[in-house]
């Protein structure tokens with residue numbers, strides 16, 4: 433020990449075109465290129481992906497679960513954002 | 528935080544788990560939950576990594592290219608499993624270096640099964656069939672465990688494990704159908720790996736220490752004895768199918784229970800191996816420690832190279 437640790441990277445894989453990249457795990461690598469190569473070896477050994485993103489973990493800003501109340505609860509009473517909120521007669525079609 | 532507040536948080540936390548909610552890395556969690564998870568996940572990661580050694584022993588001597596690519600792919604998977612689990616562990620704020628250090632200093636344990644030697648090719652068959660088989664039984668219930676990163680890692684692991692077991696069993700089938708010497712080799716491997724595989728499912732319920740708490744946190748969903756019974760019941764017919772004999776003279780189908788009765792497990796042997804007196808404990812640890820130490824200059828060089836590249840890029844940008 434005593435040497436410099438390789439930074440941590442988060443890996444996102446697009447499983448096929450048309451789908452979004454999805455977080456699938458993390459790994460250590462010295463730079464982005466190595467992170468990509470390692471991600472390919474570790475996370476796409478069975479055709480799990482057609483595209484990979486790597487992001488150094490320290491560059492991700494995450495919301496704090498302690499603030500979940502103020503962040504996400506206001507959406508709960510905004511039922512008017514959902515189609516089911518609106519009263520329409522049953523006879524109406526295609527809506 | 529006052530004791531009262533902590534108690535409150537703990538109660539809410541337990542209630543979330545009881546409702547089958549997942550816990551994610553940044554959520555508040557009791558210190559004991561964090562520590563227990565680091566211990567279990569890192570032990571699990573270490574087992575995947577040390578588990579590559581007994582099989583690595585046979586890569587260069589695999590009997591055909593087909594067997595060789597399969598064995599290589601399996602071992603590479605195990606390296607991946609180690610990585611998924613180390614990563615999950617790191618989400619709890621422990622560094623990879625600390626984890627390695629715990630393994631190398633002997634502070635952390637890994638599955639004792641890997642302290643047995645692989646002396647014939649048939650051991651590759653027995654390991655895939657029995658050791659990966661027992662691992663699957665241990666791991667499948669963990670796909671539903673309460674800690675999100677652990678559960679996700681286990682889902683990936685379990686998807687990959689089934690090929691491991693099938694490639695092992697296929698090796699056994701071929702040997703069992705081969706010459707008398709080959710069949711004998713398969714039987715001998717079964718004889719040596721059977722009991723250690725049963726031990727892999729952990730001490731019996733009456734002496735197992737962590738079970739109650741682990742059940743609550745879904746780190747464990749079935750007791751060791753139940754898992755062991757499940758393993759025996761599914762494996763015995765597989766042995767019969769290929770004409771091999773389970774090395775247990777007390778093994779008998781119990782019609783009433785609907786499962787097999789089996790003989791006494793030598794728990795002295797188990798504890799001896801856990802304490803470091805198995806046939807290969809020293810060899811395994813030496814292999815890991817020297818791989819780490821001898822790789823240090825490579826890790827340093829790679830880091831230095833990356834930093835240099837970065838500096839050069841930044842200069843050019845100016």
Ligand SMILES: [Fe+2]
Pocket residue numbers: 575604605608684688
């Ligand atoms: Fe594995």
Ligand SMILES: [Fe+2]
Pocket residue numbers: 605659662688691
């Ligand atoms: Fe495996």
